[in-house]
Amino acid sequence: MERPGLASSFGTAAAAYAEHRPDYAEAAVRWALERAPGARVLDLGAGTGKLTGTLVALGVDVVAVEPDPAMLAELRRALPTARALSGGAEAIPLPDASVDAVPAGNALHWFDMALAGPEIARVLVPGGVLSGLWNVVDDRVDWVAGLARVAGSAAIGPRDTVGEWRAATAGLLPTGPGSPFGEPERAEFPHGQRRTAESLVATLATRAGVLVLPEPEREAVLDRIRAYLAHRPETASGGFTLPMATGVLRARRR
Template sequence: MDEDERLRRGASFGAVAQAYAEHRPDYPEAAVRWCLAPAGAPGAPGADLSLLRVVDLGAGTGKLTALLTRLGADVTAVDPDQAMLAELRRQLPEVRALPGSAEALPLADGSADAVLCGQAMHWFDMDVALPEIARVLVAGGVLAGLWNSDDDRVDWVAGLQAVAKGTASPTLSARRAEAFDYDLDHVAPALFTPADRAEFPNGQRRTAQSMVATIATHSRLLVMDPAGRDELLAAVTAYLSERPETADGEFTVPIVTSALRAVRR
């Protein structure tokens, strides 16, 4: 997307902050622990992360913040959208939550052991953001990104993507084809090691109604004209009501969490 569209879509989520918090998928613990492992995080499920200072950058309503807090990390949430931050503070009042962006972090030099970005790194101006993120990381600290993608190797998911015309969650095949597009060592080779990548299953329980509500929180839909948005969501609703996998009650959406991590030199 061009710069104007990136800024417009990136600023669209505050209008649906409560729906975002309710319907967007969360992240698997295994993916978060993998991201944090180079910073010294214990890998065992349930192991305490209290020694780690973690920044959730582009925290939104706190989907990733909540998991990090539950695991015991010392979390600072940062997001540029005041409406999203307000929802995060409502749900997680104990968390330090600050207005700021990847390009201008409100944090001191060397104040973080890890910076995690859940469904956010693609909104950053990487040329500006990477030096700024490196500034707040200690040497040996970790920068990691996580993205939830619908697994379009499953037939009904591929059909949903066709009906949604690219407005639903990006697919696993799209994520793989773009190779995350974040070779951090190419953008800032003096700052970060080459990135490692991994994938984690992250199936989410949904109904047809909640699936439509989830799709309605995606940025392409949020910036559409209302008539076009309503027409597209009606088509998605009709599709889900016709598919045997999704027509009756709850079903599992096959989601894969793609993760990327690099170490601050």
């Protein structure tokens, strides 16, 4: 399926996304913002507000922008005092030079950067920071690497693992001569999410690649994951912490 179809799949599972997707490591969010010249922040492609909530807790002046009505409704329900607008990365409903930082949580790869790059540069002040954040599973841990193999790319793709996210997100930011952005920097920060076998299955069921599968294929993928988790001592009974990291890619506006 083409990128627009995958990107638009999340609204069908907005409540499950809000319930099961993790938040972001606070240290990663701080690093994403630390070079920004001020505290006016645009959470772009905000989804159900996973990143917005962390930004609010950090005390920055945040506005969230999200194109999907169902996802935006979940954000407004979870964070009723946050400013949240309908809009997308390719047409941002904010004035020129109105924000100091634009973080995007698990969203930058969905943007059409040929259009979104100039638009993001438009709303950023000179010296402002664009960043992408991704929550990835730590496939350096044996059972997590096995889970990735069993789940397949629909549920855990290269962009979703510590070992592959850097290569999988290379080239997302427009850089080089004529670009409004400087050379990007990258870092990873330890993270984790308390899960049970069933709640981890529910989390993976919100992946775009799983959401768009025909129902029999979708259930087959989820059943494989259930069987794997039922036979691993780390996950067979009770709760556990899913080893993760939050990867960050950031670049400054020239």
